[in-house]
Amino acid sequence: MKNASESIKFACGATMKNRFMLAPLTNTQSFENGTLSNAEFNWLTMRAKGGFGLVMTCASHVQENGKGFKGQLGIFNDIQIEGHKRLVKEIKSQGSLAVVQLHHAGMRAPKELIKQQPVCPSINEETDSRELTFEETKTVIDAFVKAAIRARTSGYDGVEIHGAHGYLLCQFFSKEINKRQDIYGGSLENRSRIFFEIIDGIRNACGSSFLIGVRLSPERFGMDLKEIKILAQNLIDSNFIDFLDISLWDCFKMPDDLNYQDKSLLDHVTSLNFKDVKLTVAGKISSGLDVDKILNSEVDFVTIGRSAILHHNFPNLVIEDPNFIPQSLPVSESYLKKEGLSDDFITYMKRWPNFVQ
Numbered sequence: 469m470k471n472a473s474e475s476i477k478f479a480c481g482a483t484m485k486n487r488f489m490l491a492p493l494t495n496t497q498s499f500e501n502g503t504l505s506n507a508e509f510n511w512l513t514m515r516a517k518g519g520f521g522l523v524m525t526c527a528s529h530v531q532e533n534g535k536g537f538k539g540q541l542g543i544f545n546d547i548q549i550e551g552h553k554r555l556v557k558e559i560k561s562q563g564s565l566a567v568v569q570l571h572h573a574g575m576r577a578p579k580e581l582i583k584q585q586p587v588c589p590s591i592n593e594e595t596d597s598r599e600l601t602f603e604e605t606k607t608v609i610d611a612f613v614k615a616a617i618r619a620r621t622s623g624y625d626g627v628e629i630h631g632a633h634g635y636l637l638c639q640f641f642s643k644e645i646n647k648r649q650d651i652y653g654g655s656l657e658n659r660s661r662i663f664f665e666i667i668d669g670i671r672n673a674c675g676s677s678f679l680i681g682v683r684l685s686p687e688r689f690g691m692d693l694k695e696i697k698i699l700a701q702n703l704i705d706s707n708f709i710d711f712l713d714i715s716l717w718d719c720f721k722m723p724d725d726l727n728y729q730d731k732s733l734l735d736h737v738t739s740l741n742f743k744d745v746k747l748t749v750a751g752k753i754s755s756g757l758d759v760d761k762i763l764n765s766e767v768d769f770v771t772i773g774r775s776a777i778l779h780h781n782f783p784n785l786v787i788e789d790p791n792f793i794p795q796s797l798p799v800s801e802s803y804l805k806k807e808g809l810s811d812d813f814i815t816y817m818k819r820w821p822n823f824v825q
Contacts, residue, residue, distance in 0.1 A: 470763040472770075473787045476521075478710040479744040482625050482679045485563050486521040487763060488783035489713075491750050491773035492569040492628065492683070494526055494537055495813045502529070502542020504551025507810035512555060514808040516562035518781030521769070523564045525555075527571035527630050530615040531608065533582045534572030534636065539812055543568060543615045552622035565625045567679060570615050572608060574636030575645075589640045590647040602650055608636070609662060613669035616678075626679025629666060632715050634689030637662060641699065642690030660699050664706060671708045681711040686723075686733065693728045693736060700737075704745045712742075713771060716751035719762055738766035756785075756792035777817070780807050798825045 476484040490512075497507040508526075516523045528543040529535050535542070542548050552568065559566040575588035575597035587604070588597035600608065616627045631637040639645045640662045646653050652661055663682065670680060682703055686696040703709055714737050723733050731739075734749065750771035753762055759770050775782045775794045785792045795803070801824060804814050818824045 470768075472759055472763060472783070472790070476746060476769060478679055478746060480626070480679050480710050481677050482565060482710070484521040484565050484769065486519065486783055486787070487759075487769035488520050488786075489522040489748055489769055489771045490515045490520045490524050490776050491771045492524045492526055492630070493773055493777070494540075494816065495809075496537055496539035496816045497810050497812050498539050498541040498551075500538065502532075502535075502540065502544060502548050504541060504548070504555055505539075507812065508541055509551075509555055509558070511808045511810070511813065513558045513562075514780040515776060516559040516564040516566075518779070519783035519787070520564055520772075520776070521783070523559045523566055524628060525568045527569050527635070528615070529571050529573065530611040531572055533577060533584060533587060534574070534611075535577055535581050536571065536573030536635065537578075538581060543570065543618050544611065546618065549618055549622050552619070552624070556623040560623070560625075565679065566623070567626050567628055567681070568615075568619045568622075568624050569628045569630050569683070570612055570619075571630040572611070572636040574639045576635055587636075589636075589645060589653065592645065599648070602652075605652055605662070609665050609669060612666040613673055616670040617673050620674045620678060626681065626710070627670065628681040628683055628713060629663070629670075630683050631663060632683045632685035637666075638685070638689055638691070641695070643692070643695075644690030656695055656698060660702065663699070663703065667703075667706065667708045679711075680709045681713050682709055683713040683715060685715040685717075686737070687717070687725070693723055693725055693733075697736060697740060701740050704740065704743055709745060711746040711748060711768070714747070714749045715771075716749055719749050719751040719753055719758075734762075734765055734767075754794055756790045759786050760790060777804070777809070778807065798822050800825045 498505045556566045575595040577586045586597040686693045746768040748769045748771045778795045
């Protein structure tokens with residue numbers, strides 16, 4: 469039986485003090501040039517103080533044209549390093565690992581935000597996105613590596629590569645979206661090539677002691693569960709990553725695809741041979757009992773989103789009381805302000821049904 473308060477040691481040597489990771493949550497709180505705001509600083513550092521063993525930033529874009537939402541924290545320019553250093557120092561002072569999520573929105577970058585046509589592996593008429601040239605694809609790979617170097621310079625323990633939720637790397641992997649004819653399109657190997665070139669570049673630039681994770685989502689956005697499992701196993705077998713973060717939307721459900729309903733979505737994931745790579749999953753892990761159930765389903769640590777918004781100290785509350793039940797919804801704006809959410813973040817949370825009163 470796994471205990472939520474137990475520490476974890478990753479293959480790179482980094483140690484996580486417990487089994488709780490803060491999900492990389494969109495919060496729209498930073499400045500439009502990608503620099504850190506006090507609001508985002510307060511939101512994230514409160515979670516470190518609340519006991520999260522690993523505090524992850526929101527998706528942080530690696531190129532200016534990869535911005536996915538207003539108020540996004542960036543890591544595409546050296547001017548952003550000062551804010552990241554300040555954030556990292558405070559997170560690590562609480563004994564938490566500090567990790568930045570590297571992101572490019574691709575065709576999901578709103579044109580009004582980036583002031584240009586969004587980019588995609590292939591022309592996408594629905595989003596009015598243009599196809600990346602071969603040279604631009606190489607530049608994207610380089611941008612992820614340079615962002616990781618900025619992360620290391622800022623003092624982060626590591627990075628997570630965002631390959632989920634229909635963003636650029638997910639678009640490359642999707643056979644529905646990616647219609648390229650070069651080495652980045654066609655076969656599963658070609659469609660996943662960009663992942664491995666980014667990871668190789670980061671590992672070579674940042675060293676063997678730098679924590680590297682990858683986020684994948686097995687459903688929606690043209691993903692096929694069988695293909696995602698092959699990609700995940702290939703990432704594990706590469707020996708270059710330390711953890712896989714699988715976003716399931718709901719850890720307790722069956723796959724949407726009728727072809728894969730021989731077992732639960734979580735069982736499909738845990739059936740892989742993880743070797744020395746750690747596994748975390750996200751999706752409706754809300755209570756202490758949920759945490760216990762997931763940790764004892766061949767998962768190494770839990771990724772907490774909604775309950776982390778409701779309770780900055782969710783890990784401490786669950787460790788103190790394994791039967792802890794989170795605050796019921798909806799909650800008031802004043803409640804969320806006490807939990808470290810700014811007005812901008814609260815406005816964003818009003819998009820979530822039945823969350824804010």
